[in-house]
Amino acid sequence: MDFWGSGPKAREAGGYSFHLLNANAPEEEVRRHSHDEAHFVLVLAGGYMSSAVGAPLVSDTPVLIYNPPGTTHQDRFHGGRGRFLAISGGTGGDAAALCMREPYAYRLAHSIAQDIDLMTPFRLEARALQLRGFVLPLSSDEPRAAGRPPGWLNRAVEMIFTSDDPDLSVAAVASDAGVHPVHLARVFRRFLGCSPGDYLRGHRMERAAAMLGKGIASLAAVAQSTGYVDQAHLNRTFRSRLDTTPARWRKMRYVAPIQDAEESMRQEPAASL
Template identity: 25%
Template sequence: MEKLSSGEFFGVTSQKLETGGLILTNTAYTHDYVDWHHHENVYFTFLLTGKVIEGNKKGKVNLSAGGLLFHNVQESHYNIKPPGETRGMHLELRQSWIREMYPNVEMREGSFEISCPRTKILFYKLLRESQMADDLSALGIQNLVMEAINPLFSVARESKFRPSWVDKAGALLRDNYLCPPDLKTIAAVAGVHPVHLSRSFTKYFGCTIAEYMRLLKVERAFTQLSLKGSSLSTIAHSCGFADQSHMIRCFKAFSGDTPLFFRRLIKF
């Protein structure tokens, strides 16, 4: 089985950037099928355009634009690329960096898809920072990576103490972001009192329920920016925004830039 070294991925790499134990790689996937292989480092795949199917010993994952996948070190897998252009950004973490930053954390084995909208938007911001190419880029990348992956390591540390209602509430909101349920419905599905839900939601999600719903809409809109022929007004409507102006305001609030800026960035 082939082992890929740091910064090495199947396809055509347009950018490789390394800073302090972190490696960012932008790659266009050109192989319709990639046989079983594994990588030297722990890494994330963030799909910018197109689709890819990844198979591993547990099954298959269908990833589309905006999808984020975590791979533990030397996790073997294969890839299938459906027809069409597919590009992805990879973030690799050297073992020395992980040991320095998270010395007492055991990482989850295998590979898994990450659904957190805040984490995905941080990866879009990481893409933006990687293109800045100035004397602050290294600092910006380190900062964004820590912000993006710290909750994942925190979950690994705190999983034994994470109440079950958190995942229930999160799943309900992700499935119903176009038609948000009211507070009593969320609490009933989660199995907690509305007061407890309101008081504790920010602790586990990092924002209020209303902010989380807007975050979900922005994350969904990000996934449609790479679609050809989709106007910003069409994307705004399909993602539940009142209008294009509303979407632009939310984009600026959560990502720091406009949808048009990121559309151009994704298509670089």
């Protein structure tokens, strides 16, 4: 199976292929394409844009995408820059592509990315089958997940991912989960590779990007409604995470663009990718 990426890391095991890749195509060159085999995509770096069910407009939190056989999409990295693990093989699964937010599934995929050169073929196949178990029932002879995260972690992830409260805090998430914030941070990092604060900040940027893409609110309003101190704070975050400004992002992703007074005065040109 071909992916829009290049890299030396590739393995085969038990009918599955594993590729650790860097995005190698400018965003505008990625056209709609199809995949015959089922596959997972774990985003390791970069802002990934996917049409999978439940995926943000652009990622800034841990993202694991499952695409069933026959998927046709135009998933790509913003600016053509990113790094990802692709695992392909197997048949069947859900009818629609989906964004998986199960912490244990993310940890399994991330462990493959970390140790792709070191794992035996047996371990690689076993972990691919475990991932498959999240979208297909496991047969009796397939390995079962071990070391699963506590149930409250799934609730905490879902709470952050679905919240539109600009004042949501890590302390509030820990309180809802019934655990100490330090314990929350420790378990979060173990299974998701980031802190709860990183995840919360990433979700805020994802929400801001989605609002800007709809083109129905000013930059100041977007900043206020997504928990940023002010518009300047929103600008700094976009420059740091996506190497662009909120104004440029909106011009590239717009549905019904609007003009802020500040933009009109600056007459800032749209960015080209």
